[in-house]
Amino acid sequence: MDPLPPFYDDLAAFRAEAWRRLAEGAETGRSPFHLPALATVDPQGRPRLRTVVLREADGAAGTLRFHCDARSDKARAIEAGSGAALHVYDAGAKLQVRIEGTARLHRDDAVAEAAWTGSRAMSRVCYGIAPAPGTPLAEGGAYAMPDEDPERRIGRENFCAVVVRATRLDLLYLDRRGHRRAVFSRDGEGWQGGWVAP
Ligand SMILES: Cc1cc2nc3c(=O)[nH]c(=O)nc-3n(C[C@H](O)[C@H](O)[C@H](O)COP(=O)(O)O)c2cc1C
Numbered sequence: 544m545d546p547l548p549p550f551y552d553d554l555a556a557f558r559a560e561a562w563r564r565l566a567e568g569a570e571t572g573r574s575p576f577h578l579p580a581l582a583t584v585d586p587q588g589r590p591r592l593r594t595v596v597l598r599e600a601d602g603a604a605g606t607l608r609f610h611c612d613a614r615s616d617k618a619r620a621i622e623a624g625s626g627a628a629l630h631v632y633d634a635g636a637k638l639q640v641r642i643e644g645t646a647r648l649h650r651d652d653a654v655a656e657a658a659w660t661g662s663r664a665m666s667r668v669c670y671g672i673a674p675a676p677g678t679p680l681a682e683g684g685a686y687a688m689p690d691e692d693p694e695r696r697i698g699r700e701n702f703c704a705v706v707v708r709a710t711r712l713d714l715l716y717l718d719r720r721g722h723r724r725a726v727f728s729r730d731g732e733g734w735q736g737g738w739v740a741p
Pocket residue numbers: 578591592593594595596597609610611612615616617618676677
């Protein structure tokens with residue numbers, strides 16, 4: 544039988560493991576942590592869910608970043624004050640991470656500019672799509688994407704970076720010898736948490 548992981552009965556190590564996997568996921572395309580599901584609530588109070596690419600996870604700050612089109616429903620929801628929840632399950636690691644927090648849209652500030660500059664050309668052009676995301680089309684292909692842009696500005700006006708400040712973490716590790724689940728909340732600059740029944 545496999546040895547138990549070092550975080551199995553260690554709360555601080557369990558939380559650190561979640562952030563380590565998230566940070567790795569932001570860097571590594573093949574990690575399941577690269578593509579979390581993001582939930583928001585629309586103006587009618589209905590839950591909305593979709594995949595996003597995780598661009599950064601900062602365990603020390605307790606923040607995560609993804610990018611989206613400012614014309615999209617998710618951007619509108621966040622602008623209107625929706626909180627955000629992220630979910631990922633890594634079947635190899637047998638680890639589910641659920642994150643809840645506040646979300647902030649960055650369009651014109653240094654966070655947005657750094658995120659734009661750090662994005663690949665093929666990602667940037669997606670923000671120049673016309674008409675806007677979610678617009679009904681007469682045919683499936685009745686939209687236009689700009690060609691790659693040497694000036695690197697096409698789509699910039701529609702680009703935004705979203706930073707989620709985590710306020711609650713719910714971690715679940717599956718093991719035949721007994722699952723482990725822990726819940727953490729922000730406590731000032733740190734975190735407070737404990738084991739809960741899985
Ligand atoms: C693998 C994958 C990665 C995606 N990454 C992003 C992303 O990083 N940002 C984004 O806004 N949409 C991303 N999408 C598209 C969204 O899941 C969603 O379909 C789209 O953004 C519209 O969502 P909304 O109407 O809720 O705003 C991705 C979809 C897939 C399948």
